[in-house]
């Protein structure tokens with residue numbers, strides 16, 4: 580057995596040595612790994628914090644009602660997707676830099692060394708899968724056989740947890756090579772200087788950011804080449820997440836029989852469009868901020884949720900269960916904590932940007948509330964039930 584191991588090792592060592600030599604480059608130094616690592620660490624930290632925030636908000640916790648500033652979620656989710664996209668070139672550059680270390684010899688030196696390599700394997704794998712499924716989600720490709728949000732969230736903890744372990748293990752090196760004066764190896768013969776490399780990575784980060792961030796940052800709108808949803812493009816000047824056709828609601832939404840049911844204390848009150856239009860109308864400016872990273876401000880007009888609840892004999896401040904005409908899918912139902920139902924900016928909207936709601940934006944009536952993820956701004960309302 581020992582004989583076999585040493586024979587395998589004898590064969591493997593020159594292979595590793597060759598791979599190490601061909602993949603090595605003076606620019607792939609510890610200092611470079613630290614320089615790119617700090618940028619990647621910053622991007623991952625922003626992405627993780629905003630991601631946890633978004634995940635928690637989507638579970639309608641009544642203990643976290645944050646309606647102001649109205650664009651808070653727009654900013655945090657914009658940052659989530661921007662930092663996630665920016666982390667992709669950083670991650671690739673980091674892997675390129677440390678790749679030769681994969682072929683260090685001997686590969687197994689100590690138990691601590693094995694554990695460290697395992698934690699790096701987890702960090703690398705989880706990071707690659709996390710950014711890949713995140714990217715697919717931005718492009719609305721839900722091909723994976725698992726629920727996106729829960730998987731992306733769980734993996735986020737794996738990435739962040741193993742990142743903390745990685746940083747802790749590498750702390751002495753990080754401290755030594757943090758400052759720009761730190762020199763590690765002579766750099767003659769490098770394919771590119773460190774400055775050059777950081778410059779190239781910077782240009783790549785800039786390019787992917789500028790060509791996508793316009794889906795949420797108004798000033799970058801003209802450069803939004805890759806973001807799938809374009810600001811101001813769509814019916815009534817607003818992008819559409821899912822059309823009425825895709826949701827299978829055209830006939831029911833256009834039916835003259837339509838009426839919004841408000842269920843409170845065992846009694847059901849039906850409000851048809853005429854009844855809704857007869858209630859006091861309020862206009863608010865509120866953004867749609869989609870989890871997929873696009874967002875846009877819009878002007879909505881309709882009935883305040885609190886006014887509607889009072890017209891149905893319920894308290895303005897009520898926990899609600901909201902149902903869409905749409906039959907299936909997570910967006911067909913939504914819960915609204917009392918903190919939002921009582922908010923003077925929360926509307927059952929009937930109009931968008933000065934016109935009767937387009938069918939794709941939720942005609943005859945939709946919810947629009949301040950500071951909530953787009954996925955909770957339910958379109959094609961059918962029923963609002965007071966839970967408590």
Ligand SMILES: Nc1nc2c(c(=O)[nH]1)N[C@H]1C(S)=C(S)[C@@H](COP(=O)(O)O)O[C@H]1N2
Nearest residue numbers: 818819820821869903910940953954956958
């Ligand atoms: N019934 C229903 N409501 C819905 C959705 C949906 O698919 N079905 N999509 C939600 C999502 S994810 C977003 S981002 C917003 C987008 O609103 P818009 O399509 O009017 O721009 O609507 C939300 N309301």
Ligand SMILES: [Mo]
Nearest residue numbers: 869870953954
């Ligand atoms: Mo969304």
